[in-house]
Amino acid sequence: MSSPGSSSPRFRRPASLFPSTAEAIPGDPDPSTSTDLAHDSAQALLDGVFHSSDPEVVERVLRLAAQDGLSDLAALWSGSPASTLPGALWRLYVLHTWVQHSGEDVVHRYRAGSRTIPGLRYLSGFAEPPDVQQVQRTMDDILRGAFTGDLALALTRAGAVATIVAHGTAQLADEDPGPQRTRQAERLLSTGEELAMAGRHAEAGRLD
Template sequence: MSPHGSSAPRFRRPAPLYASVAEAIPGEPDPAASSDLAHDSARALLDGVFHSSDAEVVERVVALAAEDGLTDLAALWSGAPATSLPGALWRLYVLHTWSQTSGDDMVRRYRAGSRTVPGLRYLSGFAEPPDVDQVHRSMDEILRGAFTGDLGLALRRAGAVAMIVAHGTAHLADEDADDDRTLQAERLLSTGEDLTAAGRHAEAGQLD
């Protein structure tokens, strides 16, 4: 899903939040067991952070996908349905990781898209026009909010960001006649729609 961006800065990978979860990802697990593990680990992560009063735990969750941590999350969650908790968290982490490693690219696409779909700007919560630091802060805030605040709202905000960036990517693709960007726009739009749908499920108490 992630578009190509500028070279990524190096992050220090955080210590695993749940060692028992990390140890339970050997080679090719049974599909049913994989589904159970995806849902159980996502719920354990969400509940563990929500009920924690330790600010360091929250920051470790925000940094969970730094470096090859995203690979670990992919093994757990990438195959889950979009409107399930692990599927929604996977899409949220992928979008957040891209924003952190390719902030300049995301800003350019966001600015191009915000002219096309101005109604989504208010839900995204981004400053207008955003700079890279503001994008990093806002995406951190969205990710924190998913674990410590209103999960449904956080997912819908992330969905709005993805859809704005998708429209911006499509606009830039038209300018450059770039087929690769057109495919990226389609994937981003799909991600935005998935996150928005997951947010609605969360608000209805149906995201599991």
């Protein structure tokens, strides 16, 4: 990413990482019912895993999006703000799914971003730029930690990963200008900021 005084495009703040996923879900349920269902389902999932001693339950939740696709989660959670539990979990699952499906691309962007903001590497979990297997395992650990350990820390770490990848995407856009990379950088930065905010809300006990 270029210095503040450069002519590089400034990040905007879009609503979500992949809005087309949510737009593909047909129909508009009653807003109040949808909100209640989003919160109740997210809390039930979190509580159910947290209080379970069965490791298979944890692994099923970890692979929830991979097995059933993001569309089911989108129907429940994608309309929720990042400051809510369903909204935070939705962003976490989308980021996790993208890393699992596009590991090489993510690592390429991460390495470029880690040169720009190296301090966030430690928060994300990497002292050195990772390889594909490392970044995928780390996102597994982050998602697992959201359900079995410290939710605030998991969201904060995910926010750091998204922010580093956003800056790397912007750096690559500077080297090879194009509207697609710029838009991706903007959306990734928005997601990183939203996850970091959700982590702060969780730490304060205000992630409803």
